Amino acid sequence: MGLAELSLIALAVAVVVGIVRNVNVGPLSLAIALVIGYYIGGVKIKDLIAGYPVNVFLMLAGITYLFAIANINGTLVKLTNYAVKAVRGNVAMLPIILFILAFVLSSLGPGAITICALMAAPCMLLASQTKIPAFLMAVMVANGTQAGNMSPIAVAGVIVKGLADKLNLPDWSFILWMNSLVYFFAIGIGAYLLFGGLKLWRRSGAMDASAVMKVEVEPFNRQQYLTLAGIAALVIGVIFFKVDIGFFGFLIGTVLILLGAADEEKAFKAMPWGAIMMVTGVTVLINLMSKIGGMALFADIMAKQSTPFTVTLVAGFWSGLISAYASTIGVILPAFVPMAPDLLAKIGGTDLLGLLSSIILCGHVTDVSPLSTLGAIFIANATEDQDRKKLFRNLLIWGIAMTPIGAVVCWFLFTVLGIL
Numbered sequence: 001m002g003l004a005e006l007s008l009i010a011l012a013v014a015v016v017v018g019i020v021r022n023v024n025v026g027p028l029s030l031a032i033a034l035v036i037g038y039y040i041g042g043v044k045i046k047d048l049i050a051g052y053p054v055n056v057f058l059m060l061a062g063i064t065y066l067f068a069i070a071n072i073n074g075t076l077v078k079l080t081n082y083a084v085k086a087v088r089g090n091v092a093m094l095p096i097i098l099f100i101l102a103f104v105l106s107s108l109g110p111g112a113i114t115i116c117a118l119m120a121a122p123c124m125l126l127a128s129q130t131k132i133p134a135f136l137m138a139v140m141v142a143n144g145t146q147a148g149n150m151s152p153i154a155v156a157g158v159i160v161k162g163l164a165d166k167l168n169l170p171d172w173s174f175i176l177w178m179n180s181l182v183y184f185f186a187i188g189i190g191a192y193l194l195f196g197g198l199k200l201w202r203r204s205g206a207m208d209a210s211a212v213m214k215v216e217v218e219p220f221n222r223q224q225y226l227t228l229a230g231i232a233a234l235v236i237g238v239i240f241f242k243v244d245i246g247f248f249g250f251l252i253g254t255v256l257i258l259l260g261a262a263d264e265e266k267a268f269k270a271m272p273w274g275a276i277m278m279v280t281g282v283t284v285l286i287n288l289m290s291k292i293g294g295m296a297l298f299a300d301i302m303a304k305q306s307t308p309f310t311v312t313l314v315a316g317f318w319s320g321l322i323s324a325y326a327s328t329i330g331v332i333l334p335a336f337v338p339m340a341p342d343l344l345a346k347i348g349g350t351d352l353l354g355l356l357s358s359i360i361l362c363g364h365v366t367d368v369s370p371l372s373t374l375g376a377i378f379i380a381n382a383t384e385d386q387d388r389k390k391l392f393r394n395l396l397i398w399g400i401a402m403t404p405i406g407a408v409v410c411w412f413l414f415t416v417l418g419i420l
Helices: 003-020 025-040 045-050 054-072 075-085 091-107 112-130 134-147 155-166 173-194 197-202 206-213 222-241 245-258 264-270 273-292 294-304 311-323 328-336 340-347 352-368 373-380 388-416
Strands: none
Touching (some): 003 025, 003 273, 003 294, 025 045, 025 273, 025 328, 045 273, 054 075, 054 222, 054 264, 054 273, 075 091, 075 112, 091 173, 091 197, 112 134, 112 373, 134 173, 134 352, 134 388, 155 173, 155 352, 173 197, 173 352, 222 245, 245 264, 273 294, 273 328, 294 311, 294 340, 311 328, 311 340, 311 352, 311 388, 340 352, 352 373, 352 388
16 A cells, blocks of 8 residues: 555544544644654655644634634624614514624634634524524524635635645635625525525514514623724725735734733633644645645545536535535645645646635535534524424434535536536
8 A cells, every 4th residue: 555545544534533532633633644754654854844834823823813802802792792683673584684694703704613602502592582493593593604704814714715825826715705605695595495484474573573672782892892993904904905814813913902902811712722723733634645645546536436517516525525524624625625626637627716616615514514513502502492302403414415415506506507
């Protein structure tokens, strides 16, 4: 068995062990890279270290530092409460408003997991009070956060941009973000129509409206106004002045700390260090695989199953299937995005943007499964009157079904219709 085959098996082992033993796949990937690269393959340690994505680390750390501040001082929670108040008692609009709110907040930078963690408890409580199906609420809010995941300043968008830069690809950040919005909006509307949204319009809502209107929203305080100004500065700087998001995130975060907007120690503790380690650790293993032929071998396997007309379908299916059991940010993006150009080169295809869109979106759409973080967050925050076993079953069925359905939707949008 050659190094290429061994590295491909090693990646699969890392994913499986990470799932079965519930350990962080990042440090595990670093350990595997050391064994296969240095002890078996003779790769020098300095070459392994060179594969560590310092730019991705700085981007992730900077953006999560800023939004850890916004989280611990209550800014993001208060934004959520104001949006809920805006529905003015129209319960049927509540899941749609929350989808839009989740999209906006996720697009601002924190990403799906952080926003789901912030919104799950109040949203599930509102679902209980207004008799909105728990499953419908969970799917709408989670898909809203997913729609914003590819924002140029959101975590997943930052990761893909870093990977694309290493491949010398064009800056498709805005297009990928809009593709994500269209895709998840279509998925969200389908869920709304199928799982109880229409019934909400036909229902008398006097008691439901009262529950919504009882949501109390306090005015923003000085710390939160400063944080909102900092987030606005980050958005303007990234979009209009092309500042480095990682360094700029640290700059704004430091200014906020000096102005007393939050406690620095709490901000550092609130940062998702495990997720950062996961993404950067897997990237080292992926970089090693690229050098010793492992990713080319994986591309060969997928190429044998694909044609230029079906490659988005095949790649999307595999991306969704693996993502249902592994991290999209930690495994799918670092493994599949760098492989996409090689895959197209092998089958003679040219639609790289469509292929990347399918890989990214199909990797995200299954994350509402209870086996993934997003689904688990909503189950954990279900109220006493919401059947957790039923919610688990429904979310599991949804996650499994989205593997083929998500791939077909991507294939139809990006290959058949050619929407980019």
